[in-house]
Amino acid sequence: MTNELKQPKYYVNRELSWLAFNDRVLEEARDTQNPLLERAKFLAITQKNMDEWFMVRVASLQQQVLVGHNNPDASGLLPNDQLSMISAAAREQIKNQYQVLNRSIIPALKKQGFELKHADNLADSQYAFLKRFFEEELLPILTPMAIDSTRPFPFLANDTLNIGVRLKHETDKSEKYTAVLQVPTTSGRVIALPEKNQVILVEEVVQIFLDAVFPGYDIKETTVFHILRDMELDVADDEDTPNILQEVQSKLQERERGRVIRVIVNTNTSKTLMSKIIKALDVSDERVYEVNGAIDLTFLSAWLKLIDAPYLEFSKFKGYESSELSPDNMFVSIKQQDYLLHHPYDTFKPVVTFIQTAACDDDVLAIKMVLYRVSGNSPIIRALADAAQRGKQVTVLVEIKARFDEENNVHWARELEQKGVHVVYGLRGLKVHAKMALVVRREDDAIVRYVHLATGNYNDVTANFYTDLGLLTRDSELGMDVSSIFNILTGYSDQEYFHQLHMSPNGIREFIYDKIDGEIANANAGKSAGIKMKFNSLSDEQMIRHLYKASQAGVPIELLVRGITMLKVNIPGVSDTITVHSIVGRFLEHSRIYSFNNDDNPEVYLSSADLMTRNLDRRVELLFPLKDTALRQRVLSIFQTMWQDNVKTRVLQSDGHFEKIDRRGLSTMNAQEIFIAESLSVQADVKRQEKSAQAQRKFEPINNPFLGGEA
Template sequence: MSDKINYNNFDYYTNRELSWLDFNDRVLEEARDESNPFLERLSFLSITQSNLDEFFMVRVASLAKLAAVNYPEPEASGMTAEEQLKAVNQKAHVQLTKQYQTLDNLLPDCEQLGIQLKTVKQLSDKQYQFIKTYFHDDLYPVLTPMADDSSRPFPFIANDTLNFAIQLKKGGNDEPLYATLQIPDVFPRVLRLPDDDNAFILIEDVVKEFVSQLFVNYKIKSSSAFRVIRDMDLDVAEEDTSDLLKEVQQQLKLREHGDVIRLEVESSISKKLLKRLTTELNVDAFAIYEVPGPLDLTFLKHVVKETNGHDALKYAKFKAYQPKALSAQNNIFDAISQHDWLMQHPYDKFDPVAEFIRQAASDPDTLAIKMTLYRVSGDSPIIRYLGQAAQNGKQVTVLVEVKARFDEQNNVHWAKKLETMGCHVIYGLIGLKTHCKLSLVVRRETDGIRRYMHMGTGNYNDATAHFYTDMGLFTADNDMGIDATNIFNMLSGYSRPPFFHELHISPEGIRDFIDEKLDAAIQVVKDGGTAHVQMKMNSLSDQGIIAHMYRASHAGVKIDIIVRGICCLRTGIKDVSDNITVHSIVGRFLEHSRIYIFDFNGESTVYLSSADMMTRNLNRRVELLFPIKQPDLRDRVIAIYAIMWTDNVKTRVLTADNTYKRVSRGGAPANDSQAVFVADAEKKVAFAQARAEQNKLSSLQSAGEGQPAATEQSDAVDPGNDNGSDA
């Protein structure tokens, strides 16, 4: 029967881009969810805008380029590039309407809470005088109106900038005159008003009120704010360049002038102004978005940031857990040499990851540090420690992926900085992005050379580690260490290891591994056993992997998938995906970890990875998939997955009609998995604090009785808690 099923049938797949818009709609649902803290709802609405902007800059821009050359090949769901481009814009228009309906619903609640976003007409006399003074003293000297006529062509409009299109007339001359005005981003978008702690006005409203003062002796007939989103995808012809760093820097300059992919205008714009913008910017009608409110909803994150005295309207802060053995007061290598350590961020602190590099930098036994960096923060302690290590005479090799999208400029900066500090820097591989998260410390110990590693599902970014959920492993496993050395030799030289002992590497290696596991699951079921596959990832879009899942499902393999964003797989297809269930969790933290669990006849193997099941991750990136071998940590990952799978608060289930529905809880107690992990972290912190106080008291009592003080051994009362083995 299965031989007769065409698992590549167009009807079995959801278009990738439309699925992404469905994900953004799930984020938008969080802005509409009254159970969320109010200011966090504003943040979610802001996030939908920044998500959408990046989506258009990259994915929709790519579709536009394919459509422009009439690229004929359909994608997995059967749509051509032109069909996708129109369908995406059509769905994005619907989403925009929903975004601004959400804003309209939130603003009255803002008012009731004393958080006011005022228009000019709502200002008191003192507030009006304030914006007038601000315009003259601060804005006026910087604003530069640009005439648009026969002698001065239409100016370049930069990506993601706020602008005004203006129509003027002079005296009795009815001939229309045009100009544009960019609002420089050196000014805050949201201005706090005097006399009211939480009253704000948008900078464009201030400019619009006094814009006529920039055009003396002219009359303003019409003015409207507008914004463009351009093609910002980096196109580096790596095969044609011997200096990747210079090529990336050159492309960064060229990228700013990409084609306009989306034009946003105020819905009140005049027909003449709209026609002129459309013509000058060369925008298709379907890419014009008439916005019934303030443009660019990312201003809401600034409102949230500037609002005072409403901490109760935000998520409560919590203390993340850090095992004492992995702190600065202890030798982290001694801890890792005793057993593996599993980290679950942000519930576990990111500090031990930075501490791993910090201690290696000054450790006299450390010979070499090797590390991959994909995205780091603007003030990364890891970069600082790597530089210190090089200056301390360690052999430091760092692969900095200068092609990391929208972090290219930041990574070029850090690459140069690392070089000046004495590190050996590799700028990625031609044709591949290095996306794996791997650090290796090589030490000389009394019994010989030993390798210590950290491998993770997320970036070495201390900033995003506070709100991205990721997992990582510290280990001194010898076979994994040999594999890690071979990976770095492959990245820095011409080495091509014939095999890896424990680690699986993309390109191709992770695909082969997943295929082998799915084949094994099918065989287990055919032999009369049970097979259960559990996966968690950001996106599932690779047609080959999905088709293989369909074959496994048809054979009777049970497959559970937690996917945050894109999912091109469809559930509920008779004889094809009957045994596949898909959940999506969207909540306080951005779900970023990748987990792959294979249970055959009750025996489970567990893996973490930097890779999603996307073609780019499996074919065009250097990715890492690694096992969790230590039994207690393996059980912890399985327990973590179980808590997420049974989440009945933030989970949506993908239904047979290809929509996501919230879990029906019935009378069951609420299980918000992220809240469960927060509570668990706080319990660990409280336990550790109580234990420290008890040790301190015991030490004082022992000293008072003339007995030796309590030793650090007493800190090992609950080793399961200390290494995070409990769920």
């Protein structure tokens, strides 16, 4: 039966599944129930998502073709077949992006009084303003690069906008000339005009006044194009690599000159100019995409920053902040009980306060953390530096191979080292993706450990719009396990046993297999069985086969998957009992939950790991239990609320596409809005209690000796 379950017909192609996820994000840009500016943000997100997908996944497939790697994926497709198929699918998605832009977002913004101007509809005063702006701000930094026998096509950096130009000399009309210039970024992508709420794109300003850059020549044509390069970071962190930090820094420089992986150009570009650009960039026609509108939709993010219209956005929301986890109460509170934080409905501030309080506490002896992604102005980094300067033992593993955060993490690693922090750059051959912090404290002549474990990064910015779960605990067994893991990460340790934690490589995979097998055994014995899981992606074939086996045994399986899922549902005799939901909404679903019915005695685990081969086999990840009954029930309740969502949920169908739930006759259930309402309700209750306590203190009797007794 195992070999039967390996058949390609049982699997969805990974890249098509990813494109389907980005389509779900694009649906949010179309959805008129979302506020207008939020719809524009969703559209910009689809561009950012697709750019990263091209730079990594499409680049990887192209590299496989170049080196002759010809093994099929789980769905039976060879790399070259995948490239052809996803190129067509991506082309269709890009066309849909521009339909949303041109037919929906821009007209709706204009109707609200926010206009994107073009060269053909500028007022005289606007033209004069832009002429001055061009001469003062843009012309001094523009660098026209001629293309001829002595001046070959210039190097164009990754993720840049460029302008291709066809020219003729005023006196020699027979000779044709070509040039390229990079659109400057110093003034930003979107230029605000003097008239309120009117803007123009910087590349259009350059094109309007391009004559000034080429005096003596007639400009016959201009076109804007955007290029992406292969941005995979191939770091050789093996025995022959003496310094991983230097290797990453070196590879970052090399990466900027990677092969061009995609070109986006305006559909009005002539074949003559197009062919010159494409030939010079050495990119196949399959990787060239023509669009009807502004190149690179991330310009929307820059435009939205200039729009002050809160009535066109989601209402502002700040998560609940428990007074029990304030600096004065932090360690006392955690000593008494475990705390589960559900971000962003619970604010991220207690996590920051946990590290800040430890840094200042005289009884704290050591702090250890793993940092994968942090914000550009991280308060946690500052707290760790402060702790080191106060003489505490501070050890931080900074994963400098975190994709697209490599430069930021190299910067923070250097910064922390200068402050006296002991910095580790990761493990050879593995990325460290675990989310954990350990505080070692002296209490009553004993050493105790306080621990934070989480599903998400220590990033105080993204915590406002990523949903994640975190645990603050003083549990001694978890504390010992975390200490052991830090010994593995920073020293030489072959720890074979953990009390409560499970760690990949290998450990999480085998543990989840065992738990699935336990549910299979319960189902076969006629006992209550069931599996509930929430994660970002499901692409590990062996794990999918294990879930298929559970379904064949009759185990009900509910999967909440944000992004990729290579699993197919409703295959007779294979996946009849598996249901897959995907929620795409206001917040990015990022938490990972693994729950097993265990004959009506549910076990609940949280993890940093998705069910992807890289997470299970090539990364250091953690999976940890919720031992407290109340916290387990809270997470199961969170899962159930999300499972009942019928507004932002799409359900996976037999043919591999996701479909929204038909809400006719159903009460509206938007899980994220429910969690917001619950958080606001708790905050309102706390304020009422505080006011009541203040009023009681104000009017309670005062023992006044001058009145001869109680007042």
